[in-house]
Amino acid sequence: MEAEAAVDYLVDERSKAQFDIDAMKIIWAGGKHEFEVSDRMARLVASDPVFRKDNRAILDRKELFKNTLRKAAHAWKRIIELRLSEQEASKLRFFVDEPAYTDLHWGMFIPVIKGQGTEEQRKKWLPMAYRMQIIGCYAQTELGHGSNVQGLETTATFDPELDEFVIHSPTLTSSKWWPGGLGRASTHAVVFARLITDGKDHGINGFIVQLRSLDDHLPLPGIIIGDIGMKFGNGAYNTMDNGFLRFDHVRIPRDQMLMRVKQVTREGKVVQSDVPWQLLYGTMVYVRQTIVADASCALSRAVCIATRYSAVRRQFGSQNGHETQVIDYRTQQSRLFPLLASAYAFRFVGEWLKWLYMDVTQRLQARDFSTLPEAHACTAGLKSLTTSVTADAIEECRKLCGGHGYLCSSGLPELFAVYVPACTYEGDNIVLLLQVARFLMKTVSQLGSGERPVGTTTYLLRLEHLLQCPCDVQGAEDWLKPDVVVQLFEARSARMTVACAKSLSKFSKPEDGFMDLSADLVSVATAHCQLIVVSKFVEKLQQDIPGEGVKQQLEALCSIYALSLLKKHLGDFLSTSCITSKQASLANDVLRSLYSQVRPNAIALVDAFNYTDHFLGSVLGRYDGNVYPKLYEEALKDPLNESVVPDGYHEYLQPVLKQRLRTARL
Numbered sequence: 120m121e122a123e124a125a126v127d128y129l130v131d132e133r134s135k136a137q138f139d140i141d142a143m144k145i146i147w148a149g150g151k152h153e154f155e156v157s158d159r160m161a162r163l164v165a166s167d168p169v170f171r172k173d174n175r176a177i178l179d180r181k182e183l184f185k186n187t188l189r190k191a192a193h194a195w196k197r198i199i200e201l202r203l204s205e206q207e208a209s210k211l212r213f214f215v216d217e218p219a220y221t222d223l224h225w226g227m228f229i230p231v232i233k234g235q236g237t238e239e240q241r242k243k244w245l246p247m248a249y250r251m252q253i254i255g256c257y258a259q260t261e262l263g264h265g266s267n268v269q270g271l272e273t274t275a276t277f278d279p280e281l282d283e284f285v286i287h288s289p290t291l292t293s294s295k296w297w298p299g300g301l302g303r304a305s306t307h308a309v310v311f312a313r314l315i316t317d318g319k320d321h322g323i324n325g326f327i328v329q330l331r332s333l334d335d336h337l338p339l340p341g342i343i344i345g346d347i348g349m350k351f352g353n354g355a356y357n358t359m360d361n362g363f364l365r366f367d368h369v370r371i372p373r374d375q376m377l378m379r380v381k382q383v384t385r386e387g388k389v390v391q392s393d394v395p396w397q398l399l400y401g402t403m404v405y406v407r408q409t410i411v412a413d414a415s416c417a418l419s420r421a422v423c424i425a426t427r428y429s430a431v432r433r434q435f436g437s438q439n440g441h442e443t444q445v446i447d448y449r450t451q452q453s454r455l456f457p458l459l460a461s462a463y464a465f466r467f468v469g470e471w472l473k474w475l476y477m478d479v480t481q482r483l484q485a486r487d488f489s490t491l492p493e494a495h496a497c498t499a500g501l502k503s504l505t506t507s508v509t510a511d512a513i514e515e516c517r518k519l520c521g522g523h524g525y526l527c528s529s530g531l532p533e534l535f536a537v538y539v540p541a542c543t544y545e546g547d548n549i550v551l552l553l554q555v556a557r558f559l560m561k562t563v564s565q566l567g568s569g570e571r572p573v574g575t576t577t578y579l580l581r582l583e584h585l586l587q588c589p590c591d592v593q594g595a596e597d598w599l600k601p602d603v604v605v606q607l608f609e610a611r612s613a614r615m616t617v618a619c620a621k622s623l624s625k626f627s628k629p630e631d632g633f634m635d636l637s638a639d640l641v642s643v644a645t646a647h648c649q650l651i652v653v654s655k656f657v658e659k660l661q662q663d664i665p666g667e668g669v670k671q672q673l674e675a676l677c678s679i680y681a682l683s684l685l686k687k688h689l690g691d692f693l694s695t696s697c698i699t700s701k702q703a704s705l706a707n708d709v710l711r712s713l714y715s716q717v718r719p720n721a722i723a724l725v726d727a728f729n730y731t732d733h734f735l736g737s738v739l740g741r742y743d744g745n746v747y748p749k750l751y752e753e754a755l756k757d758p759l760n761e762s763v764v765p766d767g768y769h770e771y772l773q774p775v776l777k778q779r780l781r782t783a784r785l
C-alpha cells in the first residue's frame with residue numbers, strides 16, 4: 120500500500136467555520152473547568168495501552184470479561200495513584216468506554232444506600248463501598264417482573280426470635296435476573312424483596328445482602344448465582360456480567376434492611392416514616408437523570424462520525440472537478456442536521472435536568488416533598504424521549520455512512536449494540552411515558568380545584584389561551600422567533616392533553632380508560648417532553664453565550680431542532696389546528712435555509728464535542744478524515760486475514776471444489 124501522508128483531509132472544511140470553536144467546546148462541556156477535566160481525562164485514557172478497545176468485537180466472552188476486570192482494576196489503580204476527584208474519575212470511566220460492574224457499584228449500589236439507608240447504615244456501609252472493599256449491585260428485576268416493581272416475588276420475612284430476615288426465592292419467576300455486576304463480580308447486593316412480618320405483606324423494600332465470600336469469592340450458603348449469558352452484539356454490553364440470583368432461606372441481620380422509608384422494630388412492628396414511600400424508587404430517578412446526560416454523548420458521537428465521513432465521502436456529480444461530497448446532498452442534510460441539533464438540545468436539557476435533580480434532593484433533605492412528582496415525570500419522560508431518539512439516530516448515522524457504516528471499524532455497530540438497552544433498562548420507555556401521561560392527566564384534572572401546576576407544567580395555567588390561540592406566523596422569518604415556537608409547542612401539548620383527558624372522562628373506571636387510550640397517552644407524553652426540550656434550548660440561548668458566532672450557530676440548531684420536530688409530527692400540529700398547511704410549508708422552507716446556514720459549520724460543530732480518535736473508535740469518524748487507507752489497515756488486522764488460505768480449506772472447501780470439477784467433467 121502507498122505510504123500514508125500526514126494530511127488533514129478536513130482542513131478546508133474546518134477553515135469554513137464561522138464561529139469560535141474553542142468557545143463552543145466550553146459550552147458543550149458545561150464550563151471551562153469541565154472542559155479542562157474532560158480533555159485531560161480523554162488524553163490520559165487514549166495514551167494508556169491497557170485501555171485499548173479496538174479488539175473487543177473479536178474477543179470471546181471469557182477473554183472479554185477478564186479484560187474488563189483488568190481495565191477496571193487498572194482504572195482504580197490510576198484513580199488512587201493520581202488522587203483523582205469524583206468528577207475526574209467519572210470522566211475517566213466515560214472515556215474508558217466499557218460497561219463494567221463498577222457502573223452498578225458506583226452508579227446504583229452506593230446511591231441506593233445513600234438514598235434509602237439511615238444515617239447509621241450509611242456510616243457502616245459507604246466507607247467500605249467507597250474503598251471498593253465490597254462490590255455491590257442493584258438487584259431489583261426478576262425473571263417474572265421488571266416494569267411492575269410492586270409485583271416482585273422475592274420475600275424478606277422477619278424472624279423476631281433471631282432478629283433476622285429470611286430472604287427467599289419462592290418461585291422460578293422470583294429469581295433475580297438482569298442486575299449488572301451480579302453475575303461474576305459483586306460481593307454484595309441491594310435486593311428488593313417483599314417485606315413480611317407476622318404473616319403480613321408490607322410491600323417492597325431494599326435489603327443489603329452479602330452474596331459471595333470476601334476471602335475466596337465463593338457464593339455464600341443458600342445463594343445460587345451466575346451470569347445470564349450473551350447479549351446483543353459482539354463486545355458491546357457483553358463486558359458486563361448481568362446475573363441471576365436465587366435465595367434459599369438466606370438469613371441477614373435486621374439492620375440490613377434499608378430503613379429510611381420503613382422501619383422494622385426489634386419486636387417486628389413496621390413503622391412508616393414521614394417521607395413519601397416513592398423514595399423507594401429514588402435511585403431510579405437519579406439514574407434516569409444521568410441517562411439523559413449520557414444520551415447527548417452517545418448521539419453526538421454517532422453524529423460526529425457520520426458528519427465527518429459525509430464530508431469525506433464523494434459520490435456522483437461534480438464540484439470544481441471533484442465528485443459531490445455527500446454532505447452537500449439536501450437529503451443527507453435533512454437526515455443528519457436534525458440529529459446534530461438534537462445532540463446539542465439533549466446536552467442542554469441534560470444540564471437542566473441535573474439542576475432539577477439537585478434541587479429536588481436539597482428540598483427532600485429539608486423535608487419539602489412537593490416537587491418529587493414533577494422530578495419523577497421529567498426524569499422518566501426525558502429518559503424515554505432522549506434514549507429512543509438516540510437509539511434510532513445511531514442506526515440512522517450508520518445508514519448515512521452507507522456500506523462502510525456496517526463495518527465494525529466504523530464504530531457504529533458496537534455503539535448501537537451498547538446503547539439500545541438504554542431504551543429498556545431503568546424503565547421501559549413506553550412504561551415511563553405512561554407515567555408522564557398519568558402525571559399530566561392528574562395535573563389537568565386538578566386545575567379546577569385550585570391546585571397550581573408547577574415547573575414544566577406551568578404553561579397549563581394558560582390553558583384557555585392555549586386551546587384557541589392561532590399560530591403567530593405570517594412570513595417564513597416568524598418561524599425563527601423563539602416565543603412563537605415555544606407557544607406553538609405549548610399549544611400542541613395542551614390541546615392533546617385536554618383531548619385525552621376528555622376521552623378518559625367518558626370511562627366509568629379510569630383504569631379502563633388508561634388501558635384503552637394508552638397509545639394516545641404516549642403521544643401526549645411525548646408532546647409534553649418535546650416541549651420541555653425545546654423550551655430548555657430556548658432558555659439556554661437567553662443566557663450569556665460568549666464567543667464570536669457561537670450564539671448564532673446555537674440559534675440555528677435550536678430552530679432546526681424545533682422545526683424538524685414540527686415536520687416529523689405534522690399530523691399532531693395540523694389535527695389540533697395549531698398551524699395551517701401554509702404555515703407548515705413555510706416552516707419547511709425555513710428548515711432548508713437553516714441547513715444551508717449550518718453546512719459550512721458542520722465539521723466545526725462536531726469538532727466542538729472534542730472527542731479523541733481513541734474514544735470515537737471509528738475509522739470513518741477520524742479527525743483527519745484519512746478514511747480509505749485506514750479502512751484497509753483495519754481489514755488486514757482481521758483474524759481471517761492472518762493466513763492467505765483460510766483454516767478449513769482442506770477439510771471443507773477443497774473437497775467441494777474438487778467435486779465440482781468432477782461434475783463438470785461428466
Ligand SMILES: CCCCCCCC/C=C\CCCCCCCCCCCCC/C=C/C(=O)SCCNC(=O)CCNC(=O)[C@H](O)C(C)(C)COP(=O)(O)OP(=O)(O)OC[C@H]1O[C@@H](n2cnc3c(N)ncnc32)[C@H](O)[C@@H]1OP(=O)(O)O
Pocket residue numbers: 187190191194195208209211212215217218219221222223225226227257259260265266267268269299397398400401403404406409491492495543544545546547550554557558561
Ligand atoms: C472498565 C472501566 C471501569 C472504570 C472504573 C472506574 C471507577 C469508577 C469511578 C467512578 C465512576 C462513576 C460511574 C458511574 C456510572 C453510572 C452509570 C449508571 C449506569 C446505569 C446502568 C443501568 C443499568 C440498569 C439498571 C436497571 O435497570 S435497575 C431496574 C430499573 N427498573 C425500573 O426502572 C422499573 C420501572 N418501573 C417503575 O419504575 C415502577 O414500577 C412504575 C412503572 C413507576 C410503576 O410503579 P407502581 O408503584 O406500580 O405504579 P403507579 O401506581 O403508577 O405509581 C404510584 C405513584 O408513585 C409515583 N411514582 C412512580 N415512580 C416514581 C418515582 N421513581 N419517583 C417518584 N414517584 C414515583 C407515581 O407517579 C404514582 O404517583 P401518584 O399516585 O401520585 O399518581
Ligand SMILES: Cc1cc2nc3c(=O)[nH]c(=O)nc-3n(C[C@H](O)[C@H](O)[C@H](O)COP(=O)(O)OP(=O)(O)OC[C@H]3O[C@@H](n4cnc5c(N)ncnc54)[C@H](O)[C@@H]3O)c2cc1C
Pocket residue numbers: 223257258259260263264265266267296297298299356361540543544545546547548549550553637
Ligand atoms: C442491559 C440491561 C441491564 C439491566 N440492568 C439491571 C440492573 O442492574 N438491575 C436491575 O434490577 N434490573 C436491570 N435490568 C432490567 C431492566 O430494568 C428491565 O428489563 C426493565 O425495567 C424492563 O422491564 P421488563 O424486562 O420487565 O419489561 P416488560 O415490562 O416485560 O416489557 C415487555 C413489553 O411490555 C410492555 N409493557 C409492560 N408493561 C406495560 C404497561 N403497563 N403498559 C403498556 N405496555 C407495557 C413494554 O413496553 C414492553 O414492550 C437491566 C436490563 C437490561 C436490558
